[in-house]
Amino acid sequence: MATVEINDLAKRYRGTQALRGLNLRLASGCVTGILGENGSGKSTLFRILAGVTRPTRGQVLIDGLRIGVDTRRITAYLPEVDAFYAWMSIEEQLEFLASFYPEWDQAKARELTQFMKLKGEAKIGELSKGQRARLKFIVAFSWPSRLILLDEPLGGIDPPSRARIMRAMVQEFRAEEQTILISTHLVAEIEEFVEQVVFLHDGEVALQGNADALRTDRGESLSQMLEEVLS
Amino acid sequence: MNFDPTRPIYLQIMEEVKKRAVRGNYAAGEQLPSVRDMATQMGVNPNTMSRAYQELEREGFIHTKRGEGSFLTHESVRIESERTGLAQAACAHFVVQLRDLALDAATTRHLLQRVEEEVNE
Numbered sequence: 001m002a003t004v005e006i007n008d009l010a011k012r013y014r015g016t017q018a019l020r021g022l023n024l025r026l027a028s029g030c031v032t033g034i035l036g037e038n039g040s041g042k043s044t045l046f047r048i049l050a051g052v053t054r055p056t057r058g059q060v061l062i063d064g065l066r067i068g069v070d071t072r073r074i075t076a077y078l079p080e081v082d083a084f085y086a087w088m089s090i091e092e093q094l095e096f097l098a099s100f101y102p103e104w105d106q107a108k109a110r111e112l113t114q115f116m117k118l119k120g121e122a123k124i125g126e127l128s129k130g131q132r133a134r135l136k137f138i139v140a141f142s143w144p145s146r147l148i149l150l151d152e153p154l155g156g157i158d159p160p161s162r163a164r165i166m167r168a169m170v171q172e173f174r175a176e177e178q179t180i181l182i183s184t185h186l187v188a189e190i191e192e193f194v195e196q197v198v199f200l201h202d203g204e205v206a207l208q209g210n211a212d213a214l215r216t217d218r219g220e221s222l223s224q225m226l227e228e229v230l231s
Numbered sequence: 232m233n234f235d236p237t238r239p240i241y242l243q244i245m246e247e248v249k250k251r252a253v254r255g256n257y258a259a260g261e262q263l264p265s266v267r268d269m270a271t272q273m274g275v276n277p278n279t280m281s282r283a284y285q286e287l288e289r290e291g292f293i294h295t296k297r298g299e300g301s302f303l304t305h306e307s308v309r310i311e312s313e314r315t316g317l318a319q320a321a322c323a324h325f326v327v328q329l330r331d332l333a334l335d336a337a338t339t340r341h342l343l344q345r346v347e348e349e350v351n352e
Contacts, residue, residue, distance in 0.1 A: 212239035221236030
């Protein structure tokens with residue numbers, strides 16, 4: 001179970017200010033939705049948390065640790081675009097990945113492959129976008145990571161795949177051990193699944209809180225809140 | 232389950248559990264599915280389900296035995312009063328909708344009677 005602490009986090013790419021001094025404390029053992037339009041800074045935040053890119057300013061602590069080898073060891077990061085090898089079969093890809101994770105659970109990977117209705121012998125290059133998204137999910141949940149970063153896991157995939165992924169997420173999420181951050185602009189898909197929400201707009205926090213508490217206060221759905229944040 | 236995303240999810244879960252009890256899906260004193268199973272059934276976050284169970288327990292509608300699970304109240308009276316409560320809420324909703332159509336009380340009663348007769352036929 002990981003606590004994430006973000007202090008005055010800023011990131012500037014050539015000419016673009018992706019994050020403008022974020023301050024956040026994300027509770028452990030819960031699912032937080034990072035919600036916002038494309039370009040709001042969601043992916044940049046995830047890349048920093050995953051240790052793929054460095055911030056221009058500010059600090060991030062995961063369980064009190066600065067981003068580095070120790071945090072990468074407990075973090076499962078699923079980028080929007082996967083890095084699977086087209087020529088491998090699903091089974092080969094999973095075995096290959098298993099060698100990177102000391103705590104990889106092969107039985108779990110098999111069980112999830114079955115649940116996701118994927119065939120181990122299928123070649124990755126021949127999978128649909130939805131099937132690849134399901135495979136990404138298997139990778140994230142086949143080892144006991146403490147922090148799971150799901151960047152746009154539902155974008156551009158067919159509704160049955162989305163439904164399958166959401167179902168698996170409800171089943172597999174271990175609140176006592178894991179913290180999940182899920183970024184998406186498809187807010188309606190995750191209304192029932194996120195407990196905490198952070199709305200990002202133009203690299204800044206526009207609104208945040210407990211999803212049900214915000215619904216009580218505002219009488220709105222998270223989708224409606226996002227629309228308001230954008231206007 | 233289809234939730235209304237503009238209302239707190241944990242409240243809607245509580246209502247659903249109460250409805251199931253009222254309909255007799257769960258008998259008085261019967262063990263309820265675990266938090267995780269119920270969360271999977273309804274497609275919600277297990278933590279939200281856990282909160283709904285806690286609130287139901289606070290209301291005395293269910294009780295949890297350590298290591299055994301959660302059970303529906305033994306008191307059928309309590310379940311019966313929930314039925315009345317849910318029916319009253321449905322009626323209030325109905326009345327508000329009819330008022331919105333500028334119907335007076337007498338016409339409403341008349342309409343209701345007619346609909347009831349039609350249903351009975």
